[in-house]
Amino acid sequence: MKQLSFVSWVGIGLLVIHVVMALAAPWIAPYSPTAIDATQAMQPPSLLHWGGTDRFGRDIFSRVIYGGQIALVISLTSAAVAVIGGGLIGVYVAYIGGIVDDVIMRCIDALISIPSVLLLLVIVTTFGAGNGVMIAAMVLSYLPSVVRVMRATALEYIPRDFIYAARMRGEQTIDVVWNELWPNILDVLFVEFAMNASWIVLAVSGLSFLGFGVNPPTPDWGLMVNENRAMLLLAPWGILYPMGAVATLVIGLNLVSDTIAHAFGIDRSRGMPI
Amino acid sequence: MSVPVLEVDHLTVGFQRADASIVYAVHEVSLRLMPGERLGIVGESGCGKSTLSLALLGYIRGNGSRMQGTVRSRGVDIFAMTDRERQKVRGGEVALVPQNAGQALAPHLMVGAQIGDVLATHCDMTGQQAQLKIRQLLHDMRFVDPDQIAMRYPHQLSGGQQQRIALAMALAGAPDVLVLDEPTTGLDVTTQAQLLQLLDEITRNTQMTTVIVSHDLGVIARVASRVIVMYAGEVVEDGMVPHVFSQPRHPYTRGLIAALPQLDLPVLPTPMVGQLGYDNTYQRCTFAPRCAFAQQICTTPPPLTMIEVNHRVRCHRWDEIPPQGQPVVAGDTVAMTDAPPATEPVLEIKNIYATYHRRTWRSWWRDDGVDVVRDVQIQLMAGQTCALVGESGSGKSTLARVVMGLHPPRRGEIRLFGVPLPSDVDRRSVAARRHIQLVFQNPDSSLNPRHTIAEILHRPQFVFFGRSRAQSGVYSRDMLQNVRMDEAYLTRYPSQLSGGEKQRVAIARAFLAEPAVVVCDEVISALDVSVQAAVLHLLVDMQHKLQTAYLFIAHDLAVVRAIAQYVVVLYAGQVCEYGPAETVFSAPFHPYTAMLMAAVLSIHSTTSPDRVAHRIDVVDDSVHGCPFVARCPVAIVGVCATTPPPWQIADNGHAVRCHHSRDVLGANPHPQSGNSTTV
Numbered sequence: 007m008k009q010l011s012f013v014s015w016v017g018i019g020l021l022v023i024h025v026v027m028a029l030a031a032p033w034i035a036p037y038s039p040t041a042i043d044a045t046q047a048m049q050p051p052s053l054l055h056w057g058g059t060d061r062f063g064r065d066i067f068s069r070v071i072y073g074g075q076i077a078l079v080i081s082l083t084s085a086a087v088a089v090i091g092g093g094l095i096g097v098y099v100a101y102i103g104g105i106v107d108d109v110i111m112r113c114i115d116a117l118i119s120i121p122s123v124l125l126l127l128v129i130v131t132t133f134g135a136g137n138g139v140m141i142a143a144m145v146l147s148y149l150p151s152v153v154r155v156m157r158a159t160a161l162e163y164i165p166r167d168f169i170y171a172a173r174m175r176g177e178q179t180i181d182v183v184w185n186e187l188w189p190n191i192l193d194v195l196f197v198e199f200a201m202n203a204s205w206i207v208l209a210v211s212g213l214s215f216l217g218f219g220v221n222p223p224t225p226d227w228g229l230m231v232n233e234n235r236a237m238l239l240l241a242p243w244g245i246l247y248p249m250g251a252v253a254t255l256v257i258g259l260n261l262v263s264d265t266i267a268h269a270f271g272i273d274r275s276r277g278m279p280i
Numbered sequence: 281m282s283v284p285v286l287e288v289d290h291l292t293v294g295f296q297r298a299d300a301s302i303v304y305a306v307h308e309v310s311l312r313l314m315p316g317e318r319l320g321i322v323g324e325s326g327c328g329k330s331t332l333s334l335a336l337l338g339y340i341r342g343n344g345s346r347m348q349g350t351v352r353s354r355g356v357d358i359f360a361m362t363d364r365e366r367q368k369v370r371g372g373e374v375a376l377v378p379q380n381a382g383q384a385l386a387p388h389l390m391v392g393a394q395i396g397d398v399l400a401t402h403c404d405m406t407g408q409q410a411q412l413k414i415r416q417l418l419h420d421m422r423f424v425d426p427d428q429i430a431m432r433y434p435h436q437l438s439g440g441q442q443q444r445i446a447l448a449m450a451l452a453g454a455p456d457v458l459v460l461d462e463p464t465t466g467l468d469v470t471t472q473a474q475l476l477q478l479l480d481e482i483t484r485n486t487q488m489t490t491v492i493v494s495h496d497l498g499v500i501a502r503v504a505s506r507v508i509v510m511y512a513g514e515v516v517e518d519g520m521v522p523h524v525f526s527q528p529r530h531p532y533t534r535g536l537i538a539a540l541p542q543l544d545l546p547v548l549p550t551p552m553v554g555q556l557g558y559d560n561t562y563q564r565c566t567f568a569p570r571c572a573f574a575q576q577i578c579t580t581p582p583p584l585t586m587i588e589v590n591h592r593v594r595c596h597r598w599d600e601i602p603p604q605g606q607p608v609v610a611g612d613t614v615a616m617t618d619a620p621p622a623t624e625p626v627l628e629i630k631n632i633y634a635t636y637h638r639r640t641w642r643s644w645w646r647d648d649g650v651d652v653v654r655d656v657q658i659q660l661m662a663g664q665t666c667a668l669v670g671e672s673g674s675g676k677s678t679l680a681r682v683v684m685g686l687h688p689p690r691r692g693e694i695r696l697f698g699v700p701l702p703s704d705v706d707r708r709s710v711a712a713r714r715h716i717q718l719v720f721q722n723p724d725s726s727l728n729p730r731h732t733i734a735e736i737l738h739r740p741q742f743v744f745f746g747r748s749r750a751q752s753g754v755y756s757r758d759m760l761q762n763v764r765m766d767e768a769y770l771t772r773y774p775s776q777l778s779g780g781e782k783q784r785v786a787i788a789r790a791f792l793a794e795p796a797v798v799v800c801d802e803v804i805s806a807l808d809v810s811v812q813a814a815v816l817h818l819l820v821d822m823q824h825k826l827q828t829a830y831l832f833i834a835h836d837l838a839v840v841r842a843i844a845q846y847v848v849v850l851y852a853g854q855v856c857e858y859g860p861a862e863t864v865f866s867a868p869f870h871p872y873t874a875m876l877m878a879a880v881l882s883i884h885s886t887t888s889p890d891r892v893a894h895r896i897d898v899v900d901d902s903v904h905g906c907p908f909v910a911r912c913p914v915a916i917v918g919v920c921a922t923t924p925p926p927w928q929i930a931d932n933g934h935a936v937r938c939h940h941s942r943d944v945l946g947a948n949p950h951p952q953s954g955n956s957t958t959v
Contacts, residue, residue, distance in 0.1 A: 170718075
């Protein structure tokens with residue numbers, strides 16, 4: 007294994023910090039994220055309130071920590087579903103080819119042609135803004151591009167002789183897709199996962215900011231930015247902390263995705279498995 | 281004349297490996313190139329010959345670096361120059377013809393413009409003057425219509441044409457030294473013969489100093505006057521071509537020559553044991569681990585000894601090893617045994633026609649494809665090898681795909697044990713799929729890179745016999761022993777194996793299905809010379825044990841001579857000659873077979889092969905006569921182009937499809953142009 011670069015360690019570190027904060031939120035957070043204390047409203051950061059408080063006196067730092075739970079759960083779950091589902095569809099249609107390939111890929115084209123924010127808004131306004139709906143909406147808007155990428159990756163392997171060998175053995179389609187093709191595209195799949203996860207983090211906070219995402223008073227970074235927007239000049243900490251959280255998570259995911267791509271790039275040229 | 285044009289002095293080039301250790305691709309190489317000298321560099325892949333040839337231009341690939349030594353062109357060290365100075369040298373003083381011209385040419389520029397770039401850089405030639413020069417260069421490259429060729433893009437040219445353009449580009453800068461890196465690898469035998477002919481004429485006429493790098497001893501013998509043999513980055517033998525090839529002194533050179541199949545000998549070539557290994561310390565003879573003659577003294581590094589004028593050898597025991605006419609290394613020569621008596625055919629290919637459809641919406645109702653295989657019939661007997669011979673594009677591989685059920689034929693059928701098979705592999709029975717196995721040309725792409733060898737060998741056993749992993753492991757170990765690999769390989773991945781080992785795994789996979797027929801599609805052409813012979817031996821061994829029938833697809837007649845009992849010659853999808861091997865390899869010949877045989881390079885005759893007619897890639901479908909007419913040196917005007925030639929079948933089973941009588945064909949084994957053309 008090649009030595010990881012400094013930048014890679016920064017990415018991994020950021021991601022680990024976010025995951026630990028989200029998992030250990032009840033023990034780390036000094037206050038309840040939803041506890042209102044009118045006497046402590048709009049406090050600047052202090053030893054008592056590390057991140058200051060908002061206009062209801064809620065502790066910003068605690069809310070940022072709890073907000074990470076939602077962001078991570080939604081982004082990682084929907085990225086995983088989008089990438090695995092999109093990967094399977096992409097590899098399958100690439101291998102089958104013909105009319106099935108044509109029909110499915112034109113549907114994918116149609117989905118890609120709809121702006122993703124519009125699609126998200128339509129789904130969320132129609133079905134309400136639960137976590138499940140959010141995940142479904144994210145999967146639907148990010149899966150099509152994964153299908154395209156994974157189809158193209160699989161097409162690189164399909165004309166290879168080992169696929170012909172499998173066909174001549176009389177392997178079922180599912181066996182060829184799962185045994186022969188899937189292990190070869192895993193590296194690209196991991197990169198796609200990390201990239202999509204970072205986009206989804208942004209999309210989730212974007213939706214909440216617009217007021218279509220998580221319902222108040224549930225702590226969410228996008229929602230916090232929206233709520234504290236009015237007090238930007240009086241209490242800038244209400245915005246800076248959640249913004250910093252979103253930025254570090256997205257940067258962390260991107261750097262990790264670069265690291266994965268780099269690591270696989272080297273392994274790829276040697277043809278070595280993971 | 282006594283001043284060398286290029287001088288390499290104690291050059292050492294090292295590459296850094298992933299674990300930071302250094303492997304020397306070129307170690308302490310010194311050589312002097314005199315004006316007009318034509319030097320060949322030969323060795324297995326990985327021996328450092330390409331690195332050396334690129335270092336002659338002051339270029340070292342990727343993570344390599346020059347550790348010590350100099351390369352001097354006109355007395356100036358190329359490595360000590362500034363980039364700008366070096367740019368003048370490359371192409372101007374030392375020019376390279378790269379290995380794969382198709383990839384070396386810029387795809388978005390017309391080839392004339394690419395030659396023009398060289399002229400502008402090195403000769404300050406532009407405009408009208410350059411146009412004339414380009415035309416002249418293309419004319420010298422034997423292009424019939426230079427102006428038209430100059431306007432084409434690389435993808436519009438055939439492989440041989442691309443290689444000639446690359447040669448024209450190299451010559452455009454009027455260099456002192458021309459370096460050719462594997463100039464004919466990947467070309468058809470007939471195209472190769474033409475290109476070598478051209479190269480020979482140009483270098484002889486212009487007295488150009490030439491360095492030709494090749495793994496093919498025949499190519500070196502054809503073009504070079506002096507040869508250096510490289511092993512593990514070192515020069516192990518250096519001498520004049522006829523001398524080295526007739527009386528090789530180094531055991532490695534002997535091994536390479538013995539591993540070469542020969543057109544006039546129906547015996548298997550002798551394989552060389554072991555594989556190329558690097559010993560970074562150079563504290564002993566690098567070849568000793570593979571050498572049949574190694575002794576105690578070989579644990580010290582041998583010097584490059586001058587044993588006679590113009591002949592140097594790096595071996596302690598060069599004068600103790602008995603000189604022999606036929607060089608011998610470890611292992612013994614196996615004579616081909618006679619084929620068992622023919623019984624019922626195992627596999628019958630009956631009147632197959634195959635077409636590639638152009639995929640347009642019109643092809644739904646219109647049959648506008650061109651037949652690439654026309655009316656081919658072959659019978660395979662148990663325990664016999666039938667060779668299918670022809671140039672690329674002759675329909676060999678398409679026929680293999682038809683047999684395997686990957687390409688439904690337009691007409692005709694495949695019978696296995698007398699039973700017709702469905703044309704599509706998906707509709708064939710498990711037994712039918714099991715009984716016909718294919719070994720692919722390129723082992724790099726036929727093994728899944730993400731599967732261990734155990735998994736690769738397990739899968740067919742699971743599909744065909746329903747064996748569990750534990751059960752299949754027993755058979756896999758057994759089969760690995762048969763292909764002379766040990767069970768430690770089971771846990772490895774294909775990338776950890778050498779090319780020869782991968783091909784052995786592919787053969788093991790085919791035989792684990794216990795097939796009746798194995799189709800071998802150019803199985804050894806992607807392998808190193810030293811490994812080819814070993815794989816041929818393996819195939820013959822397996823055939824003797826299991827009485828498998830082989831359909832052996834090849835373009836190299838010398839290899840076919842070594843392994844096949846029966847030969848079918850294919851041209852443009854049609855059979856033009858067939859019969860038992862000894863009858864096909866003796867007169868009378870079909871003119872096409874004669875041409876293929878003439879194109880085979882031999883290391884022992886330095887006489888040039890006969891003129892080989894230009895290949896024509898497009899077969900004119902409107903011609904109803906002989907498909908070979910356009911290239912045939914003995915075509916009869918007015919007959920061959922219009923009337924399909926008749927089959928002439930002799931009592932010994934040999935058949936030729938030609939208008940000329942067997943007597944005429946027999947009297948004229950190597951047809952020369954114009955001999956019997958009636959006007």
